Amino acid sequence: MTNPRTLYTKIWDDHVVEQRDDGTALMWIDRHLIHEVTTPQAFEGLRLAGRTLHRPDLTLAVPDHNVPTDHRFEPIADPQSALQVETLTANCAEFGVEMIELNAAAQGIVHVIGPEQGFTLPGTTLVCGDSHTATHGALGSLAFGIGTTEVEHVFATQTLLLKQSSSMEVRVTGSLGYSISAKDVALAIVGALGTAGGTGSVIEYTGDVIAALSIEGRMTVCNMAIEAGARAGLVAPDAKAFEYLRGRPRSPAGAEWDAAVAYWRTLPSDAGATYDRVVTIDGSAIAPLVTWGTSPEDVVAITGVVPSPDSFADASKRLAAAKSLDYMGLAPGTRLEDVVVENIFIGSCTNSRIEDLRAAAAVARGRHVASGIRQALVVPGSGLVKLQAEAEGLDRIFIEAGFDWRAPGCSMCLGMNPDKVPAGERCASTSNRNFVGRQGPGSRTHLLSPAMAVAAAVTGRLTDVRELMA
Amino acid sequence: MTPFHTVTGIAVPFGAANVDTDVIIPSRFLKTVTRSGLGASAFDVIRSDPGNIFDTPRNSGAPILIAGDNFGCGSSREHAPWALADMGFRVVIAPSFADIFSGNAYKNGLVLVELPQEQIDRLMSVAADADITVDLENQVVTTEYQDRFAFAVDPFRKAALLSGQDEIGLTLTMAPAIERYETRIADERPWLAGAAARRF
């Protein structure tokens, strides 16, 4: 009898090409997603060394980071952005990589399209030159972000040299309260672990709350694993995962589907498997959360107040908090509900899938964006999400409420395309990072859920969505 | 990759904790399609202050950076080590580094040295007026004041840094093992091949 193994160890074991004496292993990579920002230098490296791309059939490309979300059928105005997208197109043609073109219906954020296309599958190793690759862990794929040199390594060999990470179980128990979403769970976890709490680990999310979440909700939770410093986040594949994948354009079909499901059923952690660390979070106690500072761990309940730097035990935390508050233009003791915002962003690979848009539309229906709001963007994660939302009439709800309904892309999640938060202004954002300057130089970000973003849009300040929906 | 042996030179006593990759190289500078030239944009926000620590006549082009805890947290962008290298840095010394950053750094020949905070504090004060030596072969940081701080380094990374060896070239020597693996999974997990093409 073999020892009980975790999901992570099972996936790891099945991908070892060669174990080396120094503790590293050459690991096979099943899936490689690429976008325009972190690949040009990797293709450049292949070309310079006269190497070919080993398995183009396992590589899928899509432009997303610096594509404009309006005037989509005109040439990209920013010459550098245009050059990156053109470079991706030319490289994919040269090396035989399948690319979802900018104006294809299926184009979207790389972490939205992977699962949506059925390219992401349980029990696979999946990499992408992007730190939010952990998103795909929601389907039980060991998915992690890599740098450009590693992208080049995967191009040339379809493998990576890796060391096994430690394992951590994050168990979210109980059941979520009214209007509490997967995003609140994600923020609660980052708040509890801190931005370095998961360093060196692969997290497996377990517990009743995770089991009850939809696949899309699990994606939101896994998406922010990196915000706790973890290498990857995983959820054991279950019937929901199989149902989610059935019939997708790049999912297996027929006899291969049946064989795949049989394999996927063997993946969940065995009873008695142990983790290096276990953290338990009471899901029933999670309130709608927002961030107050410039680190994703700076979370507080919407009903709370901006903390005082003095409330932190650690000296470096006190210093960081004081700097954060200065940057954010917030005074300790301010009620979060009194914080006025000027910008709203609903989108990003954290919260731009159909369920996110449905949750946002449910709050937006029959309400209107407040007069002080300068920009209120709703940016679907992919063209297919956009079409689905339009078929359900969600676009009408948003437009009637005064939101701007855009074409898919990373948009205001990062200050790399035309969608930016002006310096000194605040944004209630469903994205995953509130770093200094993340949404544009001088931008101030408050992370929250899609429903909470709409609540902020209609009142013009951070607002407890439960009050609106009561 | 340039082989790394010993570096002696000025260390910039930066010291800040939780420096994320957006601070090292803000995302608006990532729109490049080559690896060089990012140094001018590194630490853009900090360096917009003319009196900043990086651009003093003494520190400009220094080979060593001393930072605080959790250096390089945030995104997977390899532009961060490229930018640091393009500024002239060959070593970063800090109490701890973020995972992805540390993988990226070593792959680009940037040496990361982890030392306890007290030793960092000591180096910060020495760095104000004396050079610091980082000896990778012997895994030790020394100063002219007889400080001698040993550091740990992964043997595999150390060998690669010392030889300046290309990791892809190394992996390609294992091509037979890769081929065997591919043949095996084509049989065991046939649904994995051909994934990028639409199947229906």
Ligand code: SF4
């Ligand atoms: S939406 Fe934001 S976090 Fe996600 S891939 Fe795009 S830039 Fe990265």
